[in-house]
Amino acid sequence: MSDARSPAARPPLMSLDDAMQRLMAHAAPLGRTERVSTFDADGRVLAQDVVSELQVPPNDNSSMDGYAVRAADVTAAGVELPVSQRIAAGHAGGPLTPGTAARIFTGAPMPAGADAVVMQEDTAALDDGARVRIDVVPAPGQWVRTSGEDVLRGATVLQKGERLAPAGVGLAAGIGLAELTVAARPRVALFSTGDELVMPGQVPPAAMKPGTIYNSNRFFLRALLLRLGCEVTDLGIVPDNRAATLAALQSAATGHDLILTSGGVSVGEEDHIKPAVEQLGQLDLWQIAMKPGKPFAYGSIPSAQGAGVCHFMGLPGNPVSSFVTFLLLVRPFLLRLQGATDTGMPALAMRADFATTRPDKRREFLRARRNADGGLDLFANQSSGVLTSAHWADGLIDLPAGQTIAQGEMVCFIPLREWLA
Numbered sequence: 001m002s003d004a005r006s007p008a009a010r011p012p013l014m015s016l017d018d019a020m021q022r023l024m025a026h027a028a029p030l031g032r033t034e035r036v037s038t039f040d041a042d043g044r045v046l047a048q049d050v051v052s053e054l055q056v057p058p059n060d061n062s063s064m065d066g067y068a069v070r071a072a073d074v075t076a077a078g079v080e081l082p083v084s085q086r087i088a089a090g091h092a093g094g095p096l097t098p099g100t101a102a103r104i105f106t107g108a109p110m111p112a113g114a115d116a117v118v119m120q121e122d123t124a125a126l127d128d129g130a131r132v133r134i135d136v137v138p139a140p141g142q143w144v145r146t147s148g149e150d151v152l153r154g155a156t157v158l159q160k161g162e163r164l165a166p167a168g169v170g171l172a173a174g175i176g177l178a179e180l181t182v183a184a185r186p187r188v189a190l191f192s193t194g195d196e197l198v199m200p201g202q203v204p205p206a207a208m209k210p211g212t213i214y215n216s217n218r219f220f221l222r223a224l225l226l227r228l229g230c231e232v233t234d235l236g237i238v239p240d241n242r243a244a245t246l247a248a249l250q251s252a253a254t255g256h257d258l259i260l261t262s263g264g265v266s267v268g269e270e271d272h273i274k275p276a277v278e279q280l281g282q283l284d285l286w287q288i289a290m291k292p293g294k295p296f297a298y299g300s301i302p303s304a305q306g307a308g309v310c311h312f313m314g315l316p317g318n319p320v321s322s323f324v325t326f327l328l329l330v331r332p333f334l335l336r337l338q339g340a341t342d343t344g345m346p347a348l349a350m351r352a353d354f355a356t357t358r359p360d361k362r363r364e365f366l367r368a369r370r371n372a373d374g375g376l377d378l379f380a381n382q383s384s385g386v387l388t389s390a391h392w393a394d395g396l397i398d399l400p401a402g403q404t405i406a407q408g409e410m411v412c413f414i415p416l417r418e419w420l421a
Contacts, residue, residue, distance in 0.1 A: 013289035016328065016363055022284070023298055023329060024343075026311065027336035030257060032184035038172050041164050043229050044182035045338040050158035052175040056151035059092075060110040064143040067101040067123055067132055068114035071140045080126065080133045087111060101132050110144060117143035151175060161341035183338035188225050189252035189310075191235035192218050193245065193263045193273060194317065199237070216387055217262040217322050221315075224326055225260070228334050245272040249280055253301040253310040257337060260330065263317030273314050277301065281309065289401060291362040292318065292384035293325035318384040324365050324396065327416070347398065350413040351375040356405045363401045367393035368413065376413060 033047040062068060073081065084100035087093035089107035096102055096113040104110075104117060116138040124133040151157055157175060158168055164180075172180055197215040198208065208214075215237060225232045233256065238248045252259045261273060274297065277283040283299035297314030313330055315322040332343035353375035356366075367389040368376045376397065379389040394417035397405075405411060 011287070013294070013362065014286050016288055016290045019286050019288050019296065020329065020332070022286075023333055024336060026298070026300075027333045029339040030184065030186065030337050031339075033181055034184050035179045036182055038169055038177055038180055041169050041172070041180045041182060042166055043227070044164055044180070045229070045335070045340045046158055046160050046162050046164065047181045047183050047339060049156045049160050050172055050175070050177065050180065052151045052153060052155050052157050054151075054175060055148040055153050056174055057145055057147055057149070060147050061089075061145050062104045062106055062108050062110060062117045062143060063145045064117055064119040065105050066117050066119040066121075066143065067134070068096060068104045068110055068117050069101045069134065069138060070096065070098060070114060071116045071138050071142075073099055074118070074134045074138055077135050077137055078133060080131055082131050083129060085111070101134070103129070103132075115140045115144070119143060159341075161339050163335065163338075163340050163342070183340075185229050185231045186258060186334055186337045187233070187256045188230045188334075189233045189235055189256040189259045190218065190222055190225065191238050191248055191252070191259075191261055192317075193238045193240060193261060195240045197237045197263075216319050217315075217317070220319075220323060220387075221260065221262060221326060224331075225334075228331060229338065230334060240272060242272045242276060245276040246279065249276055249301055249312070253280070254303045256310050258311045258313065258334070259301070260313050260315070262315045262322045273297065277312055277314075281312070283312070285314075288325075289362045290325075290328075291360055291364045292316075292321035293328070293365075294321070294362070296325055296329060316384075319387040320367075320390055321384045323387070323390050327396075328365070345414050345416075345419065348413045348415060349410045352378075352397070352405045352407065352409050352411045354378045354405070355407040356399075359402045359404050360399075361401055364397075364399040365414075366397040366399055368397045369394050370413075370415075376411065 036044060081101040083103050084097050085093050086103040087108040088105050092109050093102055093111040096111040102111050102114060118134050118136060118138050122136040126133055157171055192215055196212050198212050200214050222232055222234060235248060235252060238244050249259060274283060274285055277299045281299055281301035283297060285297045287294055288296050293316055295316045299312040300309040301312055302309050315325050335343040353371060354377060366382055367379045369392060371377050379392050381389060395413050395415040398412040398414060
């Protein structure tokens, strides 16, 4: 009789793409919304389209400091015109009298009748500004920003499901919106498992017992969750025993949309997450063909109040594995819970300024950094326990299973620093 734990009895590793497809099938938008100040909307996901009630700019205006003229009045360089009015930004002038110029400043509305602006560098003020010499021949429309060239009245300027960035927040403010309707923040309960974990500040480094480590995962996972717009309940470190794990999961399932743990998702005797989640709800435990980040768990636990279920995700305990699986699996799931339509991460084709010689059976995500020559450098130690590699890197190289990288080869690079900033 073969051993159930022998390699022959183990199921094949699941591909990352298959795991992602199965995971995202459970990620229905939560449907809760709230109104927030536009000042506070950066990073939030819009819950409805944003439609403009006005034109931007509302009037034709000057894009330069200079003089508004009728192009037909300046048919040759050197024409002199009387200055009939002065128009500053925020003030409207009167119609432009034919044969005259209006002194105008950037952003000021164009006077009726004017169809061009001559920037002041191409003019000379005469008679203490009472007249102006135009030293170029303007074309109609020159240095004029037309009404609605940015936004037309009735246009959808931001779409439901869009995750707002600073420019989008400014665009909403530019059409007069002081508040926006966004998806409510996902409520996430976070805890770690492991008797070896110690919180920084509890024990000085010199007094750490053999076999203990400081809990770094709890810190970077909380930071990642906050950057994704989540409300985070930090439940600390749960001891490695079944009763404590059950109690923590059952308590967290009420009032939260997701329970996120790190550690305890393997099948060892001290890994209690799997049987505890199975006892309370249901669990899929996947061995994913990716490096780092092989063990990953997804499941759900009914709320103690009977009001729906709480999603569960268990990440591996090694810090880099936990970091990478969060980015590749948890991040898109949380964005979809908020109704985001774009949950992917950007990828670039970049040159590898290094070579690798050992192919791996799993799809690898190598920690790398862009260099001054426009290529990529590789962190020397790619171990899943070396968190320095994630801090040093500004992205991940997505290397297919069974492949190596030759010096100068183009590789798929997922930049992270822009998203994590």
